[in-house]
Amino acid sequence: MGYFLWRTWLLIRLVRMGKRDPECRTEHLPARVGGMLADVFLQRRVLRKPVTGLFHLLIVWGFFVFAVNTINHFAGAFFPGFHLFGETALANHYTMLADLFAVLILAGVLGLAIRRYLFRPAGLTPRSVESAIVFFFIGGAMAAYLLNNAVEIAINTHEGVGHHIVAGRLAALFGGMTEIPLRVLGHAAWWCDAIMHLMLIALLVIPTKHLHLAAGPLNLLFKRSRPCAQMVKMDLEDENASSFGVSRIEEFSWKQNLDLFACIECGRCSTHCPTAITGKALNPKEFIVGLKHHLLETGPDTLAAQGSDTKKDGINGKNLIGDAVSKDAVWSCTTCGNCVEHCPMGIEHIDKITDMRAHLVLMQSDFPPEASGTFRNMETAGNPWGFAPEERANWAEDMNVPVMMEKKRADILWWVGCSGAYDERCKKISVAMAKILNAAGMDFAILGKEERCNCESARRLGNEYLYQTATREIIETLNKYEFRRILTTCPHCYNTFKNEYPLFGVDYEVIHHSEFLEELMAAKRLQTVPPSIRNTTVFHDSCYLGRHNGIYDAPRKVLESAGCALVSFREEKKGALCCGAGGGHMWLDEAGESIAGHRTEELLSSGAAGIAAACPFCITMLTDELKKSGSATGVLDIAEIIALHITP
Amino acid sequence: MLTISDDGKSLTLNGIKFVMNPYDEFAVEEAILLRERLGGEVVAVCAGPPESKETIRTALAMGVNSGVLISGTEQLAGRGLSMALAAGLATLSPDVIFAGKQAVDSDGSQISERVAELMGIPHASCITRFELKDGKAEVIREVEGGHYHLSFELPALFTTQKGINTPRYPTLPNIMKAKRATIKELSLSDLQIEPALLESELLVERLAPARRERRRQLIAGEPLAQVQKLYRSLQEEDKVL
Amino acid sequence: MSILVILEQRGNLKICGLEAASASRKVAEASGMTLNALYLGRAFDENPSVLAGLGISTLYAYENEDLHYYSNERYVHILCELARELEAKVIVCPATAVGKELCASAAARLQIELAQDCVALDWNETLKAVKPIYAGKVISDVSFSKLPGLVSLRPNTAAIERRGEDLPAIVRRDMPLIPARSTILEVAEAMSGYVDLTEAKIIVAGGRGIGGPENWPVLQDLCEALGAALGASRAAVDAGWIDASHQVGQTGKVVCPDLYIACGISGAIQHLAGMRTAKIIVAINRDPEAPIFQFCDYGIVGDLLEIVPKLAGEIRNRRTN
Numbered sequence A: 001m002g003y004f005l006w007r008t009w010l011l012i013r014l015v016r017m018g019k020r021d022p023e024c025r026t027e028h029l030p031a032r033v034g035g036m037l038a039d040v041f042l043q044r045r046v047l048r049k050p051v052t053g054l055f056h057l058l059i060v061w062g063f064f065v066f067a068v069n070t071i072n073h074f075a076g077a078f079f080p081g082f083h084l085f086g087e088t089a090l091a092n093h094y095t096m097l098a099d100l101f102a103v104l105i106l107a108g109v110l111g112l113a114i115r116r117y118l119f120r121p122a123g124l125t126p127r128s129v130e131s132a133i134v135f136f137f138i139g140g141a142m143a144a145y146l147l148n149n150a151v152e153i154a155i156n157t158h159e160g161v162g163h164h165i166v167a168g169r170l171a172a173l174f175g176g177m178t179e180i181p182l183r184v185l186g187h188a189a190w191w192c193d194a195i196m197h198l199m200l201i202a203l204l205v206i207p208t209k210h211l212h213l214a215a216g217p218l219n220l221l222f223k224r225s226r227p228c229a230q231m232v233k234m235d236l237e238d239e240n241a242s243s244f245g246v247s248r249i250e251e252f253s254w255k256q257n258l259d260l261f262a263c264i265e266c267g268r269c270s271t272h273c274p275t276a277i278t279g280k281a282l283n284p285k286e287f288i289v290g291l292k293h294h295l296l297e298t299g300p301d302t303l304a305a306q307g308s309d310t311k312k313d314g315i316n317g318k319n320l321i322g323d324a325v326s327k328d329a330v331w332s333c334t335t336c337g338n339c340v341e342h343c344p345m346g347i348e349h350i351d352k353i354t355d356m357r358a359h360l361v362l363m364q365s366d367f368p369p370e371a372s373g374t375f376r377n378m379e380t381a382g383n384p385w386g387f388a389p390e391e392r393a394n395w396a397e398d399m400n401v402p403v404m405m406e407k408k409r410a411d412i413l414w415w416v417g418c419s420g421a422y423d424e425r426c427k428k429i430s431v432a433m434a435k436i437l438n439a440a441g442m443d444f445a446i447l448g449k450e451e452r453c454n455c456e457s458a459r460r461l462g463n464e465y466l467y468q469t470a471t472r473e474i475i476e477t478l479n480k481y482e483f484r485r486i487l488t489t490c491p492h493c494y495n496t497f498k499n500e501y502p503l504f505g506v507d508y509e510v511i512h513h514s515e516f517l518e519e520l521m522a523a524k525r526l527q528t529v530p531p532s533i534r535n536t537t538v539f540h541d542s543c544y545l546g547r548h549n550g551i552y553d554a555p556r557k558v559l560e561s562a563g564c565a566l567v568s569f570r571e572e573k574k575g576a577l578c579c580g581a582g583g584g585h586m587w588l589d590e591a592g593e594s595i596a597g598h599r600t601e602e603l604l605s606s607g608a609a610g611i612a613a614a615c616p617f618c619i620t621m622l623t624d625e626l627k628k629s630g631s632a633t634g635v636l637d638i639a640e641i642i643a644l645h646i647t648p
Numbered sequence B: 001m002l003t004i005s006d007d008g009k010s011l012t013l014n015g016i017k018f019v020m021n022p023y024d025e026f027a028v029e030e031a032i033l034l035r036e037r038l039g040g041e042v043v044a045v046c047a048g049p050p051e052s053k054e055t056i057r058t059a060l061a062m063g064v065n066s067g068v069l070i071s072g073t074e075q076l077a078g079r080g081l082s083m084a085l086a087a088g089l090a091t092l093s094p095d096v097i098f099a100g101k102q103a104v105d106s107d108g109s110q111i112s113e114r115v116a117e118l119m120g121i122p123h124a125s126c127i128t129r130f131e132l133k134d135g136k137a138e139v140i141r142e143v144e145g146g147h148y149h150l151s152f153e154l155p156a157l158f159t160t161q162k163g164i165n166t167p168r169y170p171t172l173p174n175i176m177k178a179k180r181a182t183i184k185e186l187s188l189s190d191l192q193i194e195p196a197l198l199e200s201e202l203l204v205e206r207l208a209p210a211r212r213e214r215r216r217q218l219i220a221g222e223p224l225a226q227v228q229k230l231y232r233s234l235q236e237e238d239k240v241l
Numbered sequence C: 001m002s003i004l005v006i007l008e009q010r011g012n013l014k015i016c017g018l019e020a021a022s023a024s025r026k027v028a029e030a031s032g033m034t035l036n037a038l039y040l041g042r043a044f045d046e047n048p049s050v051l052a053g054l055g056i057s058t059l060y061a062y063e064n065e066d067l068h069y070y071s072n073e074r075y076v077h078i079l080c081e082l083a084r085e086l087e088a089k090v091i092v093c094p095a096t097a098v099g100k101e102l103c104a105s106a107a108a109r110l111q112i113e114l115a116q117d118c119v120a121l122d123w124n125e126t127l128k129a130v131k132p133i134y135a136g137k138v139i140s141d142v143s144f145s146k147l148p149g150l151v152s153l154r155p156n157t158a159a160i161e162r163r164g165e166d167l168p169a170i171v172r173r174d175m176p177l178i179p180a181r182s183t184i185l186e187v188a189e190a191m192s193g194y195v196d197l198t199e200a201k202i203i204v205a206g207g208r209g210i211g212g213p214e215n216w217p218v219l220q221d222l223c224e225a226l227g228a229a230l231g232a233s234r235a236a237v238d239a240g241w242i243d244a245s246h247q248v249g250q251t252g253k254v255v256c257p258d259l260y261i262a263c264g265i266s267g268a269i270q271h272l273a274g275m276r277t278a279k280i281i282v283a284i285n286r287d288p289e290a291p292i293f294q295f296c297d298y299g300i301v302g303d304l305l306e307i308v309p310k311l312a313g314e315i316r317n318r319r320t321n
Helices: A002-016 A029-042 A050-078 A089-119 A129-155 A167-174 A179-205 A209-221 A254-262 A268-272 A284-305 A327-332 A338-342 A349-364 A370-381 A418-422 A424-439 A456-460 A464-478 A491-504 A513-522 A553-561 A595-604 A616-628 A638-644 B022-038 B052-062 B078-090 B111-119 B172-180 B223-237 C015-031 C072-085 C097-110 C213-226 C234-238 C269-275 C304-320
Strands: A409-415 A444-446 A482-488 A509-512 A536-539 A565-567 A610-613 A635-637 B043-047 B066-070 B096-100 B123-133 B136-143 B146-153 B156-160 B184-186 B202-209 C002-007 C034-041 C058-063 C088-094 C113-118 C120-123 C127-133 C138-144 C149-153 C169-173 C182-189 C202-206 C229-232 C259-263 C280-285 C298-301
Touching: A002 A179, A002 A254, A002 A284, A029 A050, A029 A209, A050 A089, A050 A129, A050 A179, A089 A129, A129 A167, A129 A179, A129 A209, A179 A209, A209 A254, A254 A284, A254 A349, A268 A284, A268 A338, A284 A349, A327 A349, A338 A349, A349 A464, A349 B172, A370 A456, A370 A464, A409 A424, A418 A424, A418 A616, A424 A513, A424 A616, A424 A635, A424 A638, A456 A464, A456 A491, A464 A491, A482 A491, A482 A513, A491 A509, A509 A513, A513 A553, A513 A638, A536 A553, A553 A565, A553 A638, A595 A616, A610 A616, A610 A638, A616 A635, A635 A638, B022 B052, B022 B096, B022 B123, B022 B156, B043 B052, B043 B078, B052 B066, B052 B172, B066 B078, B078 B111, B078 C097, B078 C113, B096 B111, B111 B123, B111 B156, B111 C097, B123 B146, B123 C097, B136 B156, B136 C097, B202 C113, B223 C280, B223 C298, B223 C304, C002 C015, C002 C072, C015 C034, C015 C088, C015 C120, C015 C149, C034 C072, C072 C088, C072 C097, C088 C097, C097 C113, C097 C149, C113 C127, C113 C138, C127 C149, C202 C213, C213 C229, C213 C259, C213 C304, C229 C234, C259 C269, C280 C304
Parallel strands: A409 A444, A409 A482, A482 A509, A536 A565, A536 A610, A610 A635, B043 B066, B066 B184, B096 B156, B123 B156, C002 C034, C002 C088, C034 C058, C058 C169, C088 C149, C113 C149, C202 C229, C202 C259, C259 C280, C280 C298
Antiparallel strands: B123 B136, B136 B146, B146 C182, B202 C138, C120 C127, C127 C138
């Protein structure tokens, strides 16, 4: 008891050691509670894997059902014959239920154990001893419960025997035994039951992953409600800040700490992580587990040192970055969000990584050297490759594309983006888009030479300073002109303008060209000619369009309206694999197997004749891979596909 | 955007972002590396308009100890500019002066060498390695088709070539510190120089834009004819062979 | 009043010096001044016919073993002394690494202006020159409001013009040399066949189109013919065909050569980011749709394994003639 209380208190303190979380996690409390209850009772996240989920569901429901029995069990030790429901019919119905669930729980435990130890699925490495122990105690408690009741029935000292639908039948097994051994067996079973329950409670607070019973629902209660790919605006002007980003565990927020305790090491993050499946340094599960161990190892000492001036560089000589998690792991992430999407416990992996990157970049200038040139180019030339800023609108020459500097106001400000302006392949997307905008008679303009990189990818790499400098410049430029909304052909630009710029005090209406084209097609503003052949097309969902911003249907509707025969396949929409360019990786060297290669294979295996996408990064990565493999299949942007069908 | 002004003799530089001359970054880095090895102090000196203070702040963000701006030199070039710089540097009595091998706007490659001559100190341009050994500077300087390994008595001046080091990326704390730092200013009168003596005797008569677009000339024909035509173009027209 | 041109030597007289002489002759004729030349080095024992018909009146040869290798202080001293003696109103020097340094020092000592790295010289009541600025984006016409004036001439911009067979008079001088505050520890020639990528003036680069590492010798042969450095695109490095130290591109080396020959390179933007400042870009690629053809000065659509050896052969042919 004392152990339980002591450990619980420590765990609570460790969580609260964290700083304030940037999001108010108690806003909309009723909705949060509702969501949490739904997640817990309906197991909706866990059930994404239906069979495994079902087994776990049985255990969860069983847990709640058995709660009554557990109380009876322990209270009955002090007040014999105690039953929560007294002697009512409810008590009898309950007994039936409890018996039934004892078996179901056993089935659940057995099912999960077989999956884990016999079938050995990829996400469940390394082999977990903790799980075995928990299985043992849960299964054991259930078995003990049944045994206890069976014996009691056999001795005929148990009341309400008729309602023990399972134990009653088991009692027959003991028909041949005499009373004394039966009583001994009965007591032994009773004690086993009690002890195992106590062990399970202790296991909660050691802690083992069993702690998820408490931390999980709490974590789901405090789940993130702001956009997934919205990074927090750091206050870089803060004179009192001694450090930016995170380099020590106590610099995490309390929610980030709670995440660590909620982790059940299920491995769904890792099996869907593009870097983990291509053998790179980052394995999200190991990452979170590594952080959890670091918190448990060094947290108590840090708590003790708080209030005093001593701040050791690494408690027990262990640093957060380098020892708990490797630097390579920190840099490997593409911020695709598959980990967050698939995690049943609501853990937010990405922010921890970008927080650590921010520290490495801002405080130590310690980042992959190949990014240095790109940072400099973004700063001085306003684009990642160092091309001349005055050439930014060259692609639009003779294309009837108005420029804001002359026009001053337009309904649509079209943010072309760096790729669309400078990359030969992506210029074709801009040309297609210009054609569409003119054909539809839209009132639009581009910034042209005044446009400069918004440094979104630099921000993902941790260069918050460069990002904020660019943001201020861009807002200044945008403030010169009048426009109703910003249209962009790039999901990264879309994400930052829509979700991150509001934190800088502006409120633009932002639309991605997939949504815009859907609008146009629905309003019949374009005259299109249906194609003579309906090409089978598979759509590649970009991380920053799909998972991060929930836009899955718009591009598909656009493709259908262009007469494409859309092919569906398994790894699409929410679970789509990253192309490998996100998180700043467009500018970095790639180690190990190619993520884009992996994704390209998946897309080709859908059997479609062509691939469509709506992001210049994705198109660049996929095009390169297709060329490398010598495939005849091509990738087109949805704008290019529409432009092909516009009546001249 | 680089545009030539209406008088045809100067450039309109509005909207242009001024950055530290890339070759100077190597010089700053080399100076900081030397201080990290042997101690001492690094001062960044710049002669230019008030906006040059931002360039000095970049150097401060990289880690130099202090900065000095020599003001009133906007109209000077070559001869006059080097005289002003030399006078300013003389007040600091440096042991080693590092500078970039050329400014990528004027493409001059003369100011630093002139400064050394005026200060009466030996110098070498285009160094790709620097080492201080027994109070002497040992450098490797590039020449076409090879290099010289030289030893210099101090004080001396060196201009840095690409490849000598990798300039560090400034950390945020250093950027913030640099923003708040005070930069000393020296005017021509502080240096007791008569401005009239510095006036340029090299006049710009005319500026014209050079070809900037790529030619995109596809050479057709049989392979032998193609390479012959290519050779002729490269040799006679572009003179790059 | 005269013009003094500095002839650079490396054992033998370098071509850039003869070019400078020809460019100076134009100024001499227009101004009516005599053209003299300065030589610093070992005993001048070359066949004087190398100076025939260039219009040089007198060659002043300062001969000393210790002048064979460039020494800034000694060269500047001699140059300034001679310039003063000859009342040189115009001093011309090749704009080599050494030449530019020499000019800058001399200009400071003589307290005159210097136009560095010019591509043309002229005379119209005073000395005029044409020089590129802003990395060649702008051409500037300059004139000297006061003489003497110093100019350095970019190599390979003036043609060597010979008229007739007249040889200059040669005045040999063996002056005692001033002490120098720097010493030469070693002079190294670049390893033959190897040119460093970073500041190479000519680069030949190979990409996925070369087909395999067994084809590097084809490009290396062209490198040798040109005195070029060997580069590679990321595709070739990723394929394991060559070491990453040769990679040109956004995550590799950023280069700024006069001539960049891209063989079998598609021209992805990350590669362009590493060589976009090249003065002249030549693209050789089998794929007419390759993006690099939008970004080159000269393009040849064809099989590089056929084109490159022919180009190397053509260069060697022309050079021996």
